[in-house]
Amino acid sequence: MKKELGARNCLYPMPVTLVGANVNGKPNFITSAHVGIIDFSHVYLSMGKMHYTNAGIKETGTFSVNIPSTSLVKETDYCGLISGRKADKGALFNTFYGKLKSAPMIKECPVNMECRLVNTVDMPIHDVFIGEISDSYCDEECLVEGSVDFARVDPIVFAMYDPYHFKLGDRFAKAWNIGKKLKG
Amino acid sequence: MKKELGARNCLYPMPVTLVGANVNGKPNFITSAHVGIIDFSHVYLSMGKMHYTNAGIKETGTFSVNIPSTSLVKETDYCGLISGRKADKGALFNTFYGKLKSAPMIKECPVNMECRLVNTVDMPIHDVFIGEISDSYCDEECLVEGSVDFARVDPIVFAMYDPYHFKLGDRFAKAWNIGKKLKG
Numbered sequence: 001m002k003k004e005l006g007a008r009n010c011l012y013p014m015p016v017t018l019v020g021a022n023v024n025g026k027p028n029f030i031t032s033a034h035v036g037i038i039d040f041s042h043v044y045l046s047m048g049k050m051h052y053t054n055a056g057i058k059e060t061g062t063f064s065v066n067i068p069s070t071s072l073v074k075e076t077d078y079c080g081l082i083s084g085r086k087a088d089k090g091a092l093f094n095t096f097y098g099k100l101k102s103a104p105m106i107k108e109c110p111v112n113m114e115c116r117l118v119n120t121v122d123m124p125i126h127d128v129f130i131g132e133i134s135d136s137y138c139d140e141e142c143l144v145e146g147s148v149d150f151a152r153v154d155p156i157v158f159a160m161y162d163p164y165h166f167k168l169g170d171r172f173a174k175a176w177n178i179g180k181k182l183k184g
Numbered sequence: 185m186k187k188e189l190g191a192r193n194c195l196y197p198m199p200v201t202l203v204g205a206n207v208n209g210k211p212n213f214i215t216s217a218h219v220g221i222i223d224f225s226h227v228y229l230s231m232g233k234m235h236y237t238n239a240g241i242k243e244t245g246t247f248s249v250n251i252p253s254t255s256l257v258k259e260t261d262y263c264g265l266i267s268g269r270k271a272d273k274g275a276l277f278n279t280f281y282g283k284l285k286s287a288p289m290i291k292e293c294p295v296n297m298e299c300r301l302v303n304t305v306d307m308p309i310h311d312v313f314i315g316e317i318s319d320s321y322c323d324e325e326c327l328v329e330g331s332v333d334f335a336r337v338d339p340i341v342f343a344m345y346d347p348y349h350f351k352l353g354d355r356f357a358k359a360w361n362i363g364k365k366l367k368g
Binding site for chain 1: 185187195196197198199201217219221222223225227230254257258260261264265266276291295296305307309312316318319320321324331332334335341342343348349350352353360361362363364365367
């Protein structure tokens, strides 16, 4: 039996990321699960306009997306609890820069992408930033045959409205494959 | 040790959804993990312009996002393997309509959202559709105190580049909470 919930966003689970930008010349990181894939070379971030990080993304035209492991859950959750206006969140991590030179990335996160801002969609209370990926980085121990193995990454997965952080579960079916059984 | 991967989209894991639209007057569904949250009342879809579904979204100005359980993995994978031009994918499911009357939803999926198209971002090979959620629906057995319990939904979670479908793992930390330990 279906129950009507009203207009409620139920698009979960989503990956928890740490979005990085230099703000006033210093690395800052904000927790976000309002992120996604546009295509093979573009990602988006949706960030409430009140956030400290937005100005840094606009000013530098660059940002990073870092994928923390479950072992970083305290630091990750903390970066969503406090504003960069009040705390030096860059000091929590070891940071590094890539090709773009201005998008700070987190060494402790097994997966990192540095992005160039290519489009901003002005929503009522959010900036939707679309970034072109300039380069991606991964810890060697999370790579299998040159590709990221997300079981090894052990990412944090988020679902409202618990609100709880989940682990990634087991692989159970091959994509673009198991559906072939229904063909014909 | 970090390894540079080149410009590769590593923003995973993502939820696997079935996106619905009426195309030429008939329900059609396409598998997508290129979806995300804009804010509490908006979602986005990024859909390659070659897809059959795009015309239906543009024509009707509406679409649905349905979240399948792992028990629907064959049907879900199949909807990503074959075009609505060649197969009647609407016939795979029992469909229903909500307030918008034109966004077909899937009864067998525990979570459904019907959306009104409010913005389209024209990317080189993708249409990025931003939808305002008009109403949401959930199977009663997946609700706990009126909210969707994603452990009960048992969603399909996707990560390139295996490419494999994963299950959702266990809850392990409370969001907006575990990070408080780092405060002060």
